[in-house]
Amino acid sequence: MSPIFQRYADDEASDITIQMPQRILATSTHQCPIDVLACRLEKYQADPSSVHDKYPWATRFVMGIPVPSWQRHLVWNVGQKARFITAAWSGADLGSYLTNEWSGSAGADRTLAENSEILIDGQQRLHSLEEYFLDRLAVPDLLGQPRVxxxxxxxxxxxxxxxxxxxxxxxxxxxxxxRKTYDLCALGVTPRTHDQRAAR
Structure with missing residues (x-):
C-alpha cells in the first residue's frame, strides 16, 4: 500500500533535528518585459567605454550587464539560442535571470567594486537575446523562413x-x-560540471 501524503507530520513522528538545505541569499523577483533588457543593451552600445570604466574587473558583458570572472563561458549552440528566442516569440515561460543588486564603490574614480551589479544566472539566455538583437542569430518565422x-x-x-x-x-x-548561489541555480536543470562551478 502506498503511503498517504500529509503536508505536516504528526508531532510524534517528526524529527526536529533534521535540517534541509536553506536559501543562501534572500531573493526578490519582478515580472519585467524584455524591453528592460533591450534598453540596457542600447545604453551599453551607445557608450561601451564608460560601462567598461565603471566595471574594470568584468571579464565580459551580456546585454550590458557585467559578468564575473568565475562564471562559466558561453556554451549554448545556435540551435539552443534559436529555441530560446522562438520560445519568447511564442509566449512561453522564460524563467528568470538573476543579478546582484549590491553596488560598492571602489574609489573616487566612480568605478564599482568587484561583484557589483553582476549577472549571476541567465547568461546563456541573455546572450541569445543579444545575438538576436544584433542580427547575429536568425529564428524561423511562421513560414519557416529564418529572420533576423x-x-x-x-x-x-x-x-x-x-x-x-x-x-x-x-x-x-x-x-x-x-558563488554558491550561482552553483545552485542550475542544479535541477543542467548541473554544471566541476570545472564550471564557481565555489570550489
Whole structure:
C-alpha cells in the first residue's frame, strides 16, 4: 500500500533535528518585459567605454550587464539560442535571470567594486537575446523562413519586447555566497560540471 501524503507530520513522528538545505541569499523577483533588457543593451552600445570604466574587473558583458570572472563561458549552440528566442516569440515561460543588486564603490574614480551589479544566472539566455538583437542569430518565422531582428516590423518588435522575462535579484557583497548561489541555480536543470562551478 502506498503511503498517504500529509503536508505536516504528526508531532510524534517528526524529527526536529533534521535540517534541509536553506536559501543562501534572500531573493526578490519582478515580472519585467524584455524591453528592460533591450534598453540596457542600447545604453551599453551607445557608450561601451564608460560601462567598461565603471566595471574594470568584468571579464565580459551580456546585454550590458557585467559578468564575473568565475562564471562559466558561453556554451549554448545556435540551435539552443534559436529555441530560446522562438520560445519568447511564442509566449512561453522564460524563467528568470538573476543579478546582484549590491553596488560598492571602489574609489573616487566612480568605478564599482568587484561583484557589483553582476549577472549571476541567465547568461546563456541573455546572450541569445543579444545575438538576436544584433542580427547575429536568425529564428524561423511562421513560414519557416529564418529572420533576423532588423527584418521584423515595429509592431512585431513591440510584441516581442513586451514578453515577460522575470528578473530576480539578490543584494550581497559576499563573493562566497554569490558563488554558491550561482552553483545552485542550475542544479535541477543542467548541473554544471566541476570545472564550471564557481565555489570550489
Amino acid at each position: 531582428w532588423s527584418e521584423i516590423s515595429n509592431g512585431e518588435r513591440k510584441r516581442f519586447l513586451s514578453s515577460i522575462f522575470a528578473h530576480s535579484s539578490v543584494c550581497s557583497d559576499d563573493e562566497v555566497a554569490l
